[in-house]
Amino acid sequence: NAGVTQTPKFRVLKTGQSMTLLCAQDMNHEYMYWYRQDPGMGLRLIHYSVGEGTTAKGEVPDGYNVSRLKKQNFLLGLESAAPSQTSVYFCASSYSGGSQPQHFGDGTRLSIL
């Protein structure tokens, strides 16, 4: 039972390049989330999904897109990377929203030069 798996673990991009971060969960959770974590800023919600085929904006959605084509996968895309998107990205999943604890992956460390 792997829980929440994020790929890749590390990536360096040049400004303007695009990439997709993949999150996979094997717990049959309905809800999935993408956060970014920056020093002194805590976890900030980028986008989330309440079920297959649905997505919604979080606190800091600009510059990111997401897709949830399969229940177990949640993809985060950067169409044109900017240095301000240098961060550690965490994916999480939960059985439902609100009261249910989230299960986190170990993060993707992304540097934009």
Added chain:
Amino acid sequence: QKEVEQDPGPLSVPEGAIVSLNCTYSNSAFQYFMWYRQYSRKGPELLMYTYSSGNKEDGRFTAQVDKSSKYISLFIRDSQPSDSATYLCAMSERAGGSYIPTFGRGTSLIVHP
């Protein structure tokens, strides 16, 4: 002012000390409260989960909620160097729907031998 306030620390204590970590909040509708522990270069993991007011104990850890003061605490007894991590509080208004937990920024704890 953020909905959830948490002192970032760092909090440095000697091994064996009792540690008190705290969060204050402004939304009186919060009723689900969680504490996560995050080791360096890892994702947050759920440590404690409580509903409404009162105390919950699990081994060396005690979570306390005081809804009248809008204040939650995590106590760690007989602290160990392995407890050195960042501790994040999270809280939510209700179950289900699209309610997403709100996180504090985290407190860095260092337990030195």
